[in-house]
Amino acid sequence: MNFKEIFDALQRFDEEYIPFPPFVVAVDAVKANIALFRETGIAHHLLLLGESGTGKSSLCRWIEQQYPRFKLPDRDVTPVLIVSVPPAATIASMASALLEKLGDPAAASGTVSAKTARVITLCRACRVEMILFDEAQHIHDRGKSATHYLVGDWLKSLIDQTGVPTVFLGLPRLEKLLQVNEQLRRRFSRRIRLALGQSDKDTIHAECLQLFRSLGSCLPLPLQCGSYGWDELGMRLYYASDGRVAYIKKLLATSLRVALETEINEIGPSLLEQAFTEEIWWEGLGKLNPFNPGFGFRRLDRGNEPFESGSFGNGRRSSLEPVC
Ligand SMILES: Nc1ncnc2c1ncn2[C@@H]1O[C@H](COP(=O)(O)OP(=O)(O)OP(=O)(O)O)[C@@H](O)[C@H]1O
Ligand SMILES: [Mg+2]
Incomplete structure (x- = not known):
């Protein structure tokens, strides 16, 4: 894809509304x-x-x-x-x-x-x-x-x-x-x-996954969950986005751009890991990156983390979040 085609694909994606x-x-x-x-x-x-x-x-x-x-x-x-x-x-x-x-x-x-x-x-x-x-x-x-x-x-x-x-x-x-x-x-x-996490039937990470897949269906590349499986990817997405549509969209848009530039033909955990560091938190490396295998499965809401306490919306605990 040339530069213009990549730009157009990203713009179309940005303008898409999803009825989450x-x-x-x-x-x-x-x-x-x-x-x-x-x-x-x-x-x-x-x-x-x-x-x-x-x-x-x-x-x-x-x-x-x-x-x-x-x-x-x-x-x-x-x-x-x-x-x-x-x-x-x-x-x-x-x-x-x-x-x-x-x-x-x-x-x-x-x-x-x-x-x-x-x-x-x-x-x-x-x-x-x-x-x-x-x-x-x-x-x-x-x-x-x-x-x-x-x-x-x-x-x-x-x-x-x-x-x-x-x-x-x-x-x-x-x-x-x-x-x-x-x-x-x-x-x-x-x-x-407007926060995710208010459903009686779905967990917040299932909702994040649904939103990720709905947004992903607007992209010209398929989504993959890699060795994590879809449920676990949903959980990782929740920690990476705090359940906010803006961050899920950023992760996808950046992954798409990198994939098109480097001729990768699917969007999966390793691109998402890179996108998280590039777009959401530059210090989010290794176990502080929700898409890294060593991630500690906790909210990134401590001092200087992207969703520092007081700035997140739903206040709801994921069913898989460890109680410390
Ligand atoms: N229903 C939706 N479908 C797809 N994308 C959405 C939807 N709602 C919001 N977005 C995307 O999420 C991003 C943030 O949305 P928006 O600016 O509306 O948030 P906000 O709540 O007004 O944030 P702020 O409080 O910072 O002003 C935008 O990129 C927007 O395109
Ligand atoms: Mg606004």
């Missing part, structure tokens, strides 16, 4: 809330939590594709409005971000109350039926400055005034942020986690 279980649960819940609003005008709100790389922004893009913008003779219609909450959000920066997405040519100008009024008017004019706030952990509800302090209250009032369903997507700590604002907390009583 927590992603489907979350998408269905979002769609159900839109359908409920369309039928009854009732606005239910949703909190979607997941560690970095679990697919929150991808879910927003997927929803946007399902409910695309369109033009009428007199207006642009935006069924779903997706806004990324700016770091250390203030009311002014939040209002500007919303106005920008609504196509206001002067999104940054005006007083806070003028901007807020424009957000509400434009949401109605553009027939917005749902607002998704990505990176919602950036909401500084009880920050040090007065501008931070009121963002939560402002959002609550905005949600009430627009009257449309909303989704807050963010890192698990968002839950704690909402905890301090009772009124927001009440509105977001439904919470969904």
